[in-house]
Amino acid sequence: MANIVSDVICPFCGTLCDDLEVELSDDGKKILEVYHACAIGAEKFLHSQAEDRITRPRMMQEDGTTKEVSYEEAAKYTAKILCEAKKPLMYGWSSTSCEAQSVGHSVAEAVGGIVDNTATVCHGSSLIAVQDVGIPSCTLGEAMNRADRVVFWGCNPAHAHPRHMSRYSVYPRGFFTGKGSKSRKVVVIDPRKTDTASLADVHLQLEQGRDYELLSALRVAFRGEKLPDVVAGIPKDQIYEAADLLKSGRFVIIYFGMGVTQSLGKNHNIDIAIGVTRDLNDYTKAAIMPMRGHYNVTGSGEVLGWQYGFPFCVDLSRGIARYNPGETSSNDLLMRDEVDAVFVLGSDPGAHFPISSVKKISELPSVAIDPHLTPTTAVCKLHVPVAFVGVEVGGCCYRMDNVPIESRKVVDPPEGMLTDQEFLEMVLAEVRKCKGV
Amino acid sequence: MAEYLIKNGFVFDPVLGINGDKKDIAIKDGKIVESVGASAKVIDAAGKTVMAGGVDIHAHVAGPKVNVGRNFRPEDKRQATYEPGKGVKRMSGGFSVPTVFKTGYKYADMGYTTVMEAAMPPFYAKHTHEEMRDTPIIDQGAYPVFGNNWFVLEYLKNGEAENTAAYIAWLLRMTKGFAIKCVNPGGTEAWGWGLNCTSVHDPVPYFDITPAEIVKGLIEANEYLRLPHSMHVHSNNLGNPGNYETTLDTLKLAEGISAKNNFGREQVLHHTHIQFHSYGGTTWGDFESRADKIADYVNSQKNITCDIGFVTLDETTTMTADGPFEHHLCELNHLKWANVDVELETGSGVVPYVYSPDVFVCGIQWAIGLEIALLAKDHMRYHMTTDHPNAGPFTRYPRVMKWLMSAKARDEMFAGMKNEDKVRDRTGLSTMDRELSLYEIAMMTRAGTAKALGLSHMYGSLTPGLCGDVAVYDYNPETASDPEAIETAFGKAAFLFKQGELIINDGEIVSNGNKRTLWVNVKTNENTQVERDIALKFNKFYTVSQKNYEVYAHHYVPNPLVFEIDATV
Ligand code: SF4
């Protein structure tokens, strides 16, 4: 009989599908097949099985070569650079468990570090908007069961969150949406002709960077006020029609992504998108939700929230928690040469940060903790490979709607490999030693 | 474990009938004992007040909506000094939505050792438990919400009492919950469509059941399961002028039902933050107190308890599973509004709020809470809360005590109000000169709450055999005359013991204790119908699989205290 583990959580994107089945070899040591996952999710599991995987920490040498070191040496080095630094940046936290994040925060508190997560280059603007105007939202299942109007704004789930539409937003038959996609009208607002747009009932193909105008126009249209002939490249009739379509729904859900958070206007775009949602609640029921990327970036914001009161950009260097995006955000700190050591876990700034920031990282004492070889591990002085969270060790994660789900361990990591939580605990012990506590 | 002898303090313990007598209290092996050996460490409590550790029956201190409050209000961190870590303490900050560390430390500072999280959305139970786990010192439990849960609505609609109970037992086990909470019964489900239920007879859209049926059904299920605590209700129509009638309608549903349990609990219904439900008038213009009507009724009904939800006149953060109320509130104050509707179960909203002493409605709300507490005949059934953080932060309990214990302190508040006359006029408070005693305060803050929670065998008294939870306050009831001394002393315990361990020594927190999570495991008859219904709903309408729904102890509840109950028949 096949050796199948069921109800497995996919540790890849914020959709956090929890219905995967993983087929193991008879001895339970190898992953043979992954069922129900999308291609990128399955790839994550299979990737862990690579024969040439790095299983021990490696230190970069003067001559650019690398040398294998023990986890003990790696923990000592990590503790040393963190303790010696005045303002170490501890970045990432989005592809790991809440347990690991929590230990990381203890380390950061002891060394006076700055804790920032990938929201800083992604949905940070959404978090700021929520601080300005709040957010009426719901769980993904609430939208599945009730929403008959679905808006995708500046996001392309067909590529970035491949199972979102089939599990939650477009196709499933919910309690009050028994006809599945036939129960729903889908509106896509995107300057690109995306695959998601091709499935939509309505595609408002606005001009790049004109999101704010179009959102304002919708608010005008809801109120039945006058619009100019064309806004953001969209004729006014289409805007009135879209406004009516939304108002006539019983439950409207707006999903938005990086197309709005990182384009011109940033958090102001989200402010007004939330304003649109608030308006709609005067006529019907409406909710809005950010399409979070990494599978546990949301969890990082949650743990930071209950431990320090802020969701990202948390500066602990003065002995108390400070929050001031623009000042305490990773890229701003790097550009201004304000940090003197870099610690990366559960993210790949080497791939996602501007090249000037990556260059700064490469010039500083630095460590990258990551199961993979990445552009970040290539520029950091020390690479500490660890077990894959959600594959080789379980742990709590938060879905894009803030719903906590405990990921599962499916197989053992390669012999002798540590989890990131275990490694962080070693670092914490070393830090305490060097701080004399 | 060390032995302690707390000597010569003025002891207040309503359970033992000790009213300020000088007594020694002995602690050994985590418990209160009759006596200890000569080697016991002596705490000199001469000139100080000694009470059992405080027990909070209702506060929003952990979980998703609290964290929404923290993360969307960076400005809240500026309302209080952010404190650096020191000794055993982590850094801690926030005012109305403090971090988990601050929550633990500040409760300890007030001499509190047990705090119940008042509303846990089952779907987010893991989150609530993660926060409670990280909250130091205090024992905690959480109340999962049931009043808008589809299973409950359907079973009650069909009159299936046994299935309701079996489902509730299952959910308490899955979520590691402590009690049955019911918030705006039916109204939050209606809010799924932007609607509400504002009276006990408003039918719930689609489910076609009334709030009255939900409340009554949940009370009956609670007694069927013989839970430690009673059904814990936040009734419909919260915060609206004239709502006292809805409140009375709700309370009356408990008439004729008596408590069944082995925990010494006598009530079958606990009404929370009753201050918010004691309003007269028809609009904000003629808004007035109906504290008299509510207190009269509660005084007359032995099977009801309540907590007050005192308004403290602060800037704070409101949060409740009453989704439609928060929307209504943001339409009134135009501040930021967060809302989360939760599939098949509940909803919630969060809105900042400024209770200004210069706004007469706020003044009246402030007065109503105090009025109810001063009209109370039996303080074992009227409990101290601020519905933290809804009516004010829990850190204001010592200030509320001052108002309750001093007519002079109340007059000073009145005098500072812009609309003093209107507030005096529309409430009964100005005619009251009653001043509560520490004996009554001890009922409101530990003895009464412990009893209503079914935890009087552990907490709320200094009876030998109970948990070694003891607070010593630097307050001399024989000599104190300045009401400000009350606020100061009860906000900063001189000594605190939790399960026999010294937590506060001479005003300094010296240990994070050994915090426990309380939950209830009720055994019911095997019920294949309910098992099938659960499997079906998870297959079709939940977005998490049934197997991934359960809160497993290992990570989320590392130090559980489980109450096992056999409700099989
Ligand atoms: S949609 Fe996201 S979470 Fe789901 S299987 Fe694909 S990568 Fe994994």
Ligand SMILES: [Zn+2]
């Ligand atoms: Zn409450």
